[in-house]
Amino acid sequence: MANGICRSDWHLWQGGWDWVGFVPELPAVLGHEYCGVVEEVGANVRSFEKGDRVVAPFLHGCGGCGTCAQGHQHICEDPRVAGMHYTGGMAEFTTVGRANLNLVRLPDAIPFADAAGLGCRFMTSYWGLVEHAKVGAGEWTVVYGCGGVGLAAVNIASALGSNVIAVSRTPEKLGMAKEVGAVHTITAGDKAHEEVLEYTGGGAHVAVDALGTNATWTPSFLSLRARGRLVRLGVSGQEDKGQLPLLADVMLLKELRIFGSFGMPARAYPEMLRMVESRKLTPGKLVNKRISLEEVAGELESMTDFNTVGMSVLSLE
Ligand SMILES: [Zn+2]
Ligand SMILES: [Zn+2]
Secondary structure (H helix, E strand, C coil), X not given: CEEEECHHHHHHHHCCXXXXXXXXXXXXXCCXXXXXXXXXXXXXXXXXXXXXXXXXXXXXXXXXXXXXXXXCHHHXXXXXXXXXXXXXXXXXXXXXXXXXXXXXXXXXXXXXXXXXXXXXXXXXXXXXXXXXXXXXXXXXXXXXXXXXXXXHHHHHHHHCCCEEEEEECCHHHHHHHHHCCCCEEEECCCCHHHHHHHHCXXXXXXXXECCCCHHXXXXXXXXXXXXXXXXXXXXXXXXXXXXXXXXXXXXXXXXXXXXXXXXXCHHHHHHHHHHHHXXXXXXXXXXXXXXXXXXXXXXXXXXXXXXXXXXXXXECC
């Protein structure tokens, strides 16, 4: 019914993620932020039936490896990723393997278009902030980068009671950050981290690198107070290929904690969905454009210059 157009689709389309092994098996249909209605279930599916409204995380676990056995299906050792290992959501039908493990029921109160970011961007930020950083009430959280993941992080940290500062070079994105909960915004630049230190009276408790370039990674480090937590969301791009400088002495002297966070297991969805259902989290506010299947290719092309604001959603409604 709906599928978010994510920057990861753009990276896969560009063929630019070979160093992490994210290379689609061609021909491929991309789209990893889908939601819809169950049309048919396999013989062993017990938890779902035809007609159920559902959403799924972008990475599906095998259910048999040691990592899955520990409940970490989102970093499974034999993963199945939409658009890479099977037909993704930029289509009218897709398949979810091991649905008992990997599929999630979508409450009636959440429209499909609002749920189109829940398969990747929204849940990625949720897991990073709740499971890893454990963001608390009254803490300062600074979010570097206000694409879909960054804006979701602003919305989530704010709902959890944190005071959020958003940093971006694009005024429209900072405006959107304010709409979804930021109490303060800063224009990205060489001095951004100094502004954070001053505004927070010594640094943020939590910093989120929501883009993964050196332009967001290093200032995230420098924005933290002693014992601050840094959350890294999103795979880096061609220019860095995952090789980013680690400020090891800053980390040591301030006893910083650094978390990598990648997706979220299906089992963790219900708590997040309750917050969406009760309107504490508002993923629908990030959706600023609905497009048809025919418009997807043009939308991917327009992402090349990073000028898209908020989320575009492929909607069949
Ligand atoms: Zn597994
Ligand atoms: Zn994505």
